[in-house]
Amino acid sequence: MSLLTHHDALLLDLDGTVWEGGRAIPGAVEAITGAGLPGIYVTNNAYRAPGDVAEKLGTIGLSVGEDQVLTSAQAAIELASEHLTPGDPVLVVGSDSFRGLATQAGYVVVESADEQPRVVFQGHNPATGWAQLSEAALAIRAGAIHVASNLDTTLPSERGLLVGNGSMVAAVVSATGEPPVAAGKPGPALFRSAAARLGASRPLVVGDRIDTDIEGGNAAGMPTFQVFTGVSGHFDVLRAPREQRPTYLADSLAELNHDPRELRPGAQGGFTARLDSSDLLLDGGGPEATPIQALRTAAEVAWASEYRVKRIRPVGEHAKTAVGAWW
The missing domain is CATH 3.40.50.1000 (HAD superfamily/HAD-like)
Known part of the structure; x- marks a missing residue:
């Protein structure tokens, strides 16, 4: 079962999610074109006009019309109209x-x-x-x-x-x-406007920053998909306040077609986690276990606590290797 079958549109951040400094993030173009869903690129960057952004996306292999780009500059003009x-x-x-x-x-x-x-x-x-x-x-x-x-x-x-x-x-x-x-993210207006443009009722918000993309998507009442190719890191996610916690955790856009049950926070990869006061102890794992599986395991426990995690304490070889890859 693919996550994509649960949604009818992608609302995609740009910087740190699709590209970095105008260069495509590895695997991003293939993941977007292979998704088979309509999309709008929702960006907080107000520097370029929507048409220029669409043209630039074309240079990295994405066929995008001007109406598929929504910038925070457009949102600011709309907001000021009152x-x-x-x-x-x-x-x-x-x-x-x-x-x-x-x-x-x-x-x-x-x-x-x-x-x-x-x-x-x-x-x-x-x-x-x-x-x-x-x-x-x-x-x-x-x-x-x-x-x-x-x-x-x-x-x-x-x-x-x-x-x-x-x-x-x-x-x-x-x-x-x-x-x-x-005007821009983390306010919900950009995402609601983007979904309305597409007539989407089940959009998925995709981004790299928990304090803009994820918080804004959550505020708009939409499921959110966090990638780790940009600004927010693994420790940021573990310590995120409730309004900045993503629905799904993935290394990159390449995991868009994975099973949603795999992408949600929860024990996997043989890892276990528990809290010792404000310390989170991560244990277990196996030779094939991955850092993102360790994070999903840890996130479920960290987010269930009323205390903010201050330190991660990996126990055992596999847990130490996984946490070491988060940096």
Whole structure:
């Protein structure tokens, strides 16, 4: 029995799930094309326009239309509409594509706080610097509403974790003392909008970050599939609060067609787990047992406890090997 038979659509994160720095994660393209389900790519990255993202996905072997990409910039424009009317001035601290979306929505994009923008949009742009952040701070202090496309503090790349939009937003918050309204994940709106586009009633949310993809999917009331090809690691999952716990745990997208009973947290691979105060003891396993089986075994026990696990104590050769692979 395949997990895919239980769902009618895939809502896929991009960075750390499908690609890393624009390069396909091994096996991701094959898993998506082999799934045979309609999908939408739901990304917190507001840098590129949906059409540009679709084109870039084509270069790694995925045939994707512009309507199959939903970005946090689009969500931010939609979210701000309740505060704006066509013709209102807005300041966009972000990419040209973000400015284009604001213009298409009927707003006048300005460059200075002196032009009294009603909303400040902020999304990822590597070119953003002190001058742009300062204009945003001035506008917000003058009464503009601060709408952030997303609050991801880091951005995965082939070199490691880079500074994300959330870290840049934090600089503006530090200067103004005003928290922003956030449009992207972990809010549920992106996922609900994506499912509505497809007319899906049983979508599966797929991602690599428990604090955005998984929390957002859970908030939307959808099953979530966690992969370990991006930001969140095995220890993060074990210590995750309830709202960030995925339904399924997998090494990568290649396991999308596995049996859902195998993918859920629970004892497997011959491993056993128990709690000793805030320590989790993992024992057993066998020569063919895998690190992800050890994690599923440990997660069931860790999540059933009212205490947060502080330390993992592997017992025996196979458990030590499995936990050693989590790093």
